[in-house]
Amino acid sequence: MQERIVVLDFETTGLSAAGGDRAIEVGAVALENGKITDKYQNLIQPGFKVDSFIEHYTGITNHMLDQAPQADEVFPELYRFIDGSVMVAHNAGFDRKFLDMELDQLGYTRQQPFLCSLRIARRLYQNAPNHKLGTLVKYAKVPVTGTFHRALADAEMTALLWLEMMNLLRRRYQITEIGLHLLLQLEKKAIKQTDGWLRETQSP
DNA sequence: TGCCAGGCCCTCTTTAGGGCCTT
Numbered sequence: 580m581q582e583r584i585v586v587l588d589f590e591t592t593g594l595s596a597a598g599g600d601r602a603i604e605v606g607a608v609a610l611e612n613g614k615i616t617d618k619y620q621n622l623i624q625p626g627f628k629v630d631s632f633i634e635h636y637t638g639i640t641n642h643m644l645d646q647a648p649q650a651d652e653v654f655p656e657l658y659r660f661i662d663g664s665v666m667v668a669h670n671a672g673f674d675r676k677f678l679d680m681e682l683d684q685l686g687y688t689r690q691q692p693f694l695c696s697l698r699i700a701r702r703l704y705q706n707a708p709n710h711k712l713g714t715l716v717k718y719a720k721v722p723v724t725g726t727f728h729r730a731l732a733d734a735e736m737t738a739l740l741w742l743e744m745m746n747l748l749r750r751r752y753q754i755t756e757i758g759l760h761l762l763l764q765l766e767k768k769a770i771k772q773t774d775g776w777l778r779e780t781q782s783p
Numbered sequence: 784t785g786c787c788a789g790g791c792c793c794t795c796t797t798t799a800g801g802g803c804c805t806t
Contacts, residue, residue, distance in 0.1 A: 588805095590806065591805090594806050595788045595806090596788090637806075669804085670790095670805040673788095673804080673806080677806095697804065701791090711805090770792075
């Protein structure tokens with residue numbers, strides 16, 4: 580893809596943006612011409628204490644969050660970082676909701692499309708044991724760049740997995756032009772029909 | 784009172800149910 584892509588990952592206080600959960604850390608990685616060209620990371624003070632499960636799951640403690648900047652400092656920066664980029668996240672529906680909710684509270688609106696590395700991975704790695712990020716990193720032999728369940732490390736590994744999947748489309752299916760339209764079609768394709776469809780789609 | 788996420792995807796399906804993924 581020619582476009583700038585930003586791979587995004589949030590750590591949050593829980594699973595439900597609509598139910599009052601908030602982002603506590605953001606990691607974002609910019610991809611241009613198949614390479615990582617920029618990174619953004621910040622902790623975010625949620626305005627309440629996170630429970631012990633989240634402290635253990637992420638390694639982000641209440642003490643760390645007490646000293647973190649608030650959403651109205653972080654999200655305008657993030658908005659500028661993602662401006663004009665196609666978004667990617669692993670299980671994109673999750674991160675998209677938190678991003679849109681936090682931006683909306685500050686009067687910003689996201690315009691750009693959001694692609695899901697989980698949906699693409701389910702179609703390209705049909706024999707993987709499962710499609711969790713950690714499993715796919717191992718399965719696709721992507722380098723581990725940090726601690727899982729920290730936002731920047733997860734965003735970086737998702738970005739490297741994304742590049743590996745784009746390489747797979749080129750290698751396995753000889754698709755040279757991987758544009759937004761193709762990826763949106765791929766996401767919507769039934770999993771079992773994907774392989775045949777991609778073989779028919781390969782560039783002449 | 785009792786519940787507590789939600790959307791995708793498969794299948795023993797579509798008048799439904801349950802597993803997967805994200806924190």
